[in-house]
Amino acid sequence: MSQTDVMKQEKSEILDRIGKDSGFKTPEGYFDEFNSRMTAMLPDVEITKVDEKPSLWVTVRPYLYMAAMFAGVWCMMKVFTGFKQNISTEQRVSEIATGIYMDNNADEFIMSGGASDYDIMTYEDSVMMDTEIEP
Template sequence: MRHEDKLKEKYGSDPGFEVPDGYFEELNVSIMSKLPPYPEAPRSVDMSLWQRIKPYAYLAAMFAGIWLMMNMFHHVSSSATSLSLENPPEALVDMIDAGGYDMIPVFSEETDYDLQKDVSVNYDSFDEFEDDFGYELEPEYSAMQVSVSAKDSKKESRSV
């Protein structure tokens, strides 16, 4: 005999709970009587003229802004097509003619350390460097002591 059958034999198969007669018919009425009264739907308020046309005014402003942006882009792009390297704008030509602008870009694969080493090996004083490159040292730096160290040479102190 199974364990379940023994339990049914000992206690029976009656669950012990019964629903009273007419309970489910009265359940809806009793729940509804306990709820608070349902509030009335709010009445709609008349909208002003501005409230009614505001979405359309915003839509028109948005399209006007898009039209202005497209007009500006068209104006900029049409004026940009007339620029080329053969025909630069007058302001750029004036700057080049005035001098002071080196139009050749300098690209170097040497590091700063390599450049410093080359300068320290090739020049014994700042005077030679100034003569070769047309550079004039500012007076406040003229009395400065410079210590240059190269890979192959020992540290030496040079006066400027």
């Protein structure tokens, strides 16, 4: 819609009758006098020089920082998952070794009185469970 069409749409009978003269007036030569007076009364200010166009480095810097941040997060995740995998492998070897040792030496350990009644019951339950699960 053109500016003229909008103006036509906004027409008001009352406003048309009154017209656009508000009846406000200013003293003769007011603006010339004001401009001179205003310019003369401006206090001293310090103007900081503004760079019109930021340098390439200033423009690119935030994107580089963001890219570095994502790269850092990715590296940390990579290191963390790799470390976790190593740990779990070592743990598994250790657990297997402990299991074999326990299986071989459990009877000897129990007989020597090194285990409490509760330990013995738990051990027997686990042996029974293993037996049930085995096909």
